Amino acid sequence: MFGSKLVSTAAATFALVAIFGPATGFTQKAPPPPPLNPIALKGDAARGTTLAETCYGCHGLPESHNAYPSYLVPKLGGQNAEYITVALQGYRRGTRGHETMQAQASSLTDQDIADVAAYFSALDGKPETGRTSGDAAEVAAGKAKSATCVQCHGLEGVAAAPQWPNLGGQHESYLVQALTQYKDGRRADLLMGPLASTLDDRAIEEIAAFFAAQPLLHNTPR
């Protein structure tokens, strides 16, 4: 359904919002964000090595938790470089509400972001499942509820476009946190806001358990 021509340009975004319906019941705290700058810069993974030093304090420890609320720090190994860029731009301009990551991203230039994204996405690692508390029944329920989601995020959690996140093997607790934030507006996104607003807490848990159970993203130990 979503071919390679549908990238996250403003036009595609509006077309997709039209497909998935209006933002019923979704309140955004911030005004809708301006369209993203095109991701034009080529990342230099070697230069990213130095920049990544500070990131390892959290993204290099498999047990690293966000303190409050408590959830596992997301895996970056195996993530798309373009999506890492989109995410860091989001923290930097404040459309993603997380103070530590906002501070981290604010110290990076556009070229730094491209370089550190190239570095993390190029790290080798075996596909892993994410940490989950869900059992087989919960995973099956999540699969049944993710028919819309897999159009973009893929049946095995491999995104259909590089600007979109791979979800396979991501930690369940982080996926729950991200979906909750799209739902309540702490993360502003024209696509994910309306989509997340249709999910209740149980569906969020089940869908997160489903994607966490698909082996893909891997830890990046120091």
Ligand code: HEC
């Ligand atoms: C103090 C711990 C900490 C440090 C240091 C840190 N991060 Fe993060 N990072 C987090 C947490 C926690 C999140 C999840 C934030 C949220 O809930 O939105 C996150 C989220 C991210 C995401 C979004 C991932 C996704 O799947 O959406 C990216 C990309 C990222 N960090 C990159 C970096 C980079 C690059 C650096 C170094 C320049 C860095 N981080 C340094 C803790 C940290």
Ligand code: HEC
């Ligand atoms: C039309 C394409 C599309 C569809 C359909 C879609 N997503 Fe997304 N999703 C995106 C994009 C684009 C982003 C990145 C948004 C941003 O910049 O924060 C995203 C981000 C996410 C994230 C954050 C991942 C991370 O690493 O931080 C989660 C979790 C997620 N989506 C889950 C879902 C679920 C669950 C559904 C089904 C209810 C769904 N998505 C449907 C495009 C889509």
